[in-house]
Amino acid sequence: MGETSESPIVLVHRPPTLAYMDDHLSRNFRLLNAHLSPDPLPLFLSRHAASVTAFVNIGRLKIDAELLSHLPSLQLLVCTSVGTDHVDLAECKRRGIAVTNAGEAFSDDVADCAVGLLISVLRRIPAGDRYVRSGNWSKPGQFQLGIKVSGRRVGIIGLGSIGSRVAKRLEPFGCIISYNSRTQKQSIPYRYYSDVLSLAADNDVLVLCCSLTDQTMHVVNREVMESLGKEGVIINVGRGGLIDEEEMVKCLVEGVIGGAGLDVFEKEPQVPEELFVMDNVVLSPHAAVATPGALESVAEVAIANLKAFFKNQPLVSPVRLG
């Protein structure tokens, strides 16, 4: 089925580089492409989108009350990320706007990347790669030893679709898994910690897989890092704001913690330059979701949500609005 004059209208906004959903969308809907207009976004919305009911937000454009005020008919906001910290969910709830996210489309890829970052930091894979490329490898046994992965105690913050996949992947490494989340999960064999401080104290590695909310903002603060300790490693595939980044940099400089593997940062794409010279950190450009397969999956989830909406059927991946 191609797009026809009968197809519903969907408002789209995306960064120039994220074109992966264009074909999927245009095959199914008539599109109002806000990102193609030279007009400022509020002006464009006021002029052209007053009657729009569905909005696909590809990327992380800030969706606040002010922007939503230009979309008086909006009933559905389709986000293409897992996290929706760029959206004013309270305002959506007040307005009765349903919000959907990427669901589990990215979960495998983000979990794969989290495990990759964990091994990379502990076994110093990028540092070894730099060492060989520098031409300095001239004698056996000179490269600094890594840390054993097998048997490591790993504490996961947020045991949702990503965190549980990280746990499952680390089990055959002989890692000892425990977790923190809002509530204890039923029929999960891993030890539960109701507070992050105790989780940090009892583990060698913390993996951040939770969403960023008012409650989880800076959930890893200096106190947690001191509790994790000087051999401790933090892996973050959630959002930059989960860690007090300024304090983390200090903790890395002072040796309060042992290392970090970071796919996300507080002020992306800005990254604290102090990290650039550290061999015990691995930096990744918010690429945990970046595989062709994942983009295909998220496009499918977005389309499925839109189709369900226009058919008055239950949404595929609704976000809980507080």
Next chain:
Amino acid sequence: MGETSESPIVLVHRPPTLAYMDDHLSRNFRLLNAHLSPDPLPLFLSRHAASVTAFVNIGRLKIDAELLSHLPSLQLLVCTSVGTDHVDLAECKRRGIAVTNAGEAFSDDVADCAVGLLISVLRRIPAGDRYVRSGNWSKPGQFQLGIKVSGRRVGIIGLGSIGSRVAKRLEPFGCIISYNSRTQKQSIPYRYYSDVLSLAADNDVLVLCCSLTDQTMHVVNREVMESLGKEGVIINVGRGGLIDEEEMVKCLVEGVIGGAGLDVFEKEPQVPEELFVMDNVVLSPHAAVATPGALESVAEVAIANLKAFFKNQPLVSPVRLG
């Protein structure tokens, strides 16, 4: 128990940097440290080691018939590596010299590293780390997409203690595992290929975990790489000689294969410089075994073999001598 005048004498040779076993050895044996003598090794052995029955070879000193000819009383050669391609095993067999290796002491660490290299190549983790450190990350979505790990078809060459651990670790990633080895393993759920060419044709990734012998030398040649194909990736945690390195470099330059994660090289520590500029390869300085835990384990295995030998008990990790 400390070393006494009653303790057996053990000949030791090691590179300057590999001192991790000194304490273990000196607590249990009287040591004849060949590496501390200014004399050429054959001269030192002829003068001082004619009556020595046990020799610990730490590192990868070439042990050939000529060197062994200076050790007429030798009955046991203790190696600290898993692979024993630096030893003339046929000569050891002819002379009735038993050889032991590291057994399974390194297996977890090498398997951890193999999986780390696999994720690092597919998800471009060191390339992303370089990208962020270069300061070039200024816009979202610009970094080249990686390849999905989950669901990838992985062919393992050599399903011994390392290869089987790699398989076990990759299972919860949803990878589809198959393998090649000298003989089909009983009660193993993975598909068996009797030839490497078919294994390469049917897989996305090849992981080399076998020992280097006359039969496995250049087991990955140009034909195998052509069969693996342009999206195919090779991970090598075995020995450099398993791959025809010169042809591999050409295949990477020409795009015949898609990438490689290499912990070992044919002429270590020399690495072909063409690889230094490639973003689709990850280079590691023969560090797959390099964790403090692994070194501790291998020291224990070596001591256990020596003790068993001097008590006329079965060796802990004997190498099959052809």
